[in-house]
Amino acid sequence: MSKKKVLVTGGAGFIGGNFVQYMIDKYPDYDIYNLDELTYAGDLIKHKRIQSKDNYYFVKADIADRKTIMSLFKKEKFDYVVHFAAESHVDRSITNPEIFIRTNVLGTQVLLDAAKEINVKKFVHVSTDEVYGELDFDPKTFFTEDTPLQPNSPYSASKASSDLLVRAYHETYGLPVNITRCSNNYGPYHFPEKLIPLTISRVLNDERVPVYGDGKNIRDWLHVQDHCSAIDLVLHNAKSGEVYNVGGHNEKTNLEVVKTIINTLEKSEELIEFVEDRLGHDKRYAIDPTKLEKLGWTPIYDFDSGIANTIQWYLDNKEWWEQIISGEYKNYFASQYSIK
Numbered sequence: 001m002s003k004k005k006v007l008v009t010g011g012a013g014f015i016g017g018n019f020v021q022y023m024i025d026k027y028p029d030y031d032i033y034n035l036d037e038l039t040y041a042g043d044l045i046k047h048k049r050i051q052s053k054d055n056y057y058f059v060k061a062d063i064a065d066r067k068t069i070m071s072l073f074k075k076e077k078f079d080y081v082v083h084f085a086a087e088s089h090v091d092r093s094i095t096n097p098e099i100f101i102r103t104n105v106l107g108t109q110v111l112l113d114a115a116k117e118i119n120v121k122k123f124v125h126v127s128t129d130e131v132y133g134e135l136d137f138d139p140k141t142f143f144t145e146d147t148p149l150q151p152n153s154p155y156s157a158s159k160a161s162s163d164l165l166v167r168a169y170h171e172t173y174g175l176p177v178n179i180t181r182c183s184n185n186y187g188p189y190h191f192p193e194k195l196i197p198l199t200i201s202r203v204l205n206d207e208r209v210p211v212y213g214d215g216k217n218i219r220d221w222l223h224v225q226d227h228c229s230a231i232d233l234v235l236h237n238a239k240s241g242e243v244y245n246v247g248g249h250n251e252k253t254n255l256e257v258v259k260t261i262i263n264t265l266e267k268s269e270e271l272i273e274f275v276e277d278r279l280g281h282d283k284r285y286a287i288d289p290t291k292l293e294k295l296g297w298t299p300i301y302d303f304d305s306g307i308a309n310t311i312q313w314y315l316d317n318k319e320w321w322e323q324i325i326s327g328e329y330k331n332y333f334a335s336q337y338s339i340k
């Protein structure tokens with residue numbers, strides 16, 4: 001039997017990067033292709049450990065570049081596609097929505113066309129709980145796979161649009177697909193524009209931490225390794241056409257998250273600075289993962305062990321994030337926040 005070829009898009013980013021390493025370690029008999037444009041959010045430093053493995057390949061390409069993507073698919077004849085590549089930061093989508101439509105919507109459509117052309121065996125589209133919009137603060141309410149799509153930000157609208165295209169390629173052309181909708185991830189190589197790594201890096205530098213509004217918005221946190229195992233399970237075991245929510249019941253207010261990090265690092269809560277709220281800030285996300293659990297998924301991390309592990313990782317890997325926050329990121333931070 002010939003080796004399985006797996007194309008991972010966005011494998012130089014946070015979750016895709018963790019997934020590439022997970023797959024290389026778990027499936028030495030698969031060839032893993034990492035396709036990434038290396039935008040501000042992507043780097044290959046994270047793959048130093050695996051770059052010389054003979055089943056790892058890197059392709060620098062833009063998913064919206066139809067000619068390049070088509071010829072790559074025709075040449076390599078991938079068995080599986082796991083699609084992470086996206087513009088992923090809500091705040092950036094509020095200031096510059098256009099690139100989100102190009103990458104997340106058009107880019108996904110190009111990949112679907114290419115996957116259809118070569119009859120891939122499975123196309124897993126990695127999406128987000130944000131496509132469902134927001135929940136109120138009633139702790140008994142959750143997003144299920146049947147919750148209507150009501151995205152509120154340009155980012156989540158672009159992801160919902162791509163979800164609908166994936167669904168349509170299944171219904172119209174019979175492309176074998178799954179869609180996963182995961183809650184907020186955290187863990188190694190999380191880019192420091194997002195709440196958890198932004199807080200860890202700023203607290204370690206004794207800098208103030210911007211908390212939007214009153215800090216009472218709730219997110220449902222999942223360690224990235226648990227997201228990787230969920231996608232692996234869906235790729236191999238899920239029936240084509242099915243959607244799966246991914247989440248581990250770890251709801252926290254933003255203020256709880258920030259205070260946990262500050263207290264673990266034994267710094268002062270006076271570092272917290274309440275700043276202007278995010279436009280259209282979703283109140284609460286919370287996932288009901290029953291369908292995925294029935295497929296056989298069990299997360300490993302609770303929030304306490306996961307955040308402790310993540311803080312330690314940022315302490316042990318300062319050179320990775322210090323290099324990021326000392327570059328172009330400085331201009332981003334200055335344009336985004338009123339604090340220094």
Ligand code: NAD
Nearest residue numbers: 010012013014015037038039041042062063085086088185
């Ligand atoms: P990220 O921003 O860290 O990484 C995105 C990667 O995609 C980067 O390596 C970037 O270079 C690449 N990329 C961007 N535009 C590209 C293009 N046009 N062509 C090729 N590559 C391109 O994102 P992430 O946080 O790892 O998220 C990955 C996926 O998971 C996204 O689709 C996101 O919507 C989804 N998701 C994220 C979370 C989360 O909490 N971060 C939760 C649920 C779902």
Ligand code: TDX
Nearest residue numbers: 088089090128130184193194195196210211212217254
């Ligand atoms: O400086 C900040 N201060 C703050 O209070 C930042 C960056 C965020 N926040 C708040 C906004 C959110 O309520 O923290 C919460 C988490 O914010 P982000 O880390 O930006 O994540 P979020 O907007 O929830 O989206 C993330 O989870 C779902 C990912 O970035 C998305 O790609 C994913 O789909």
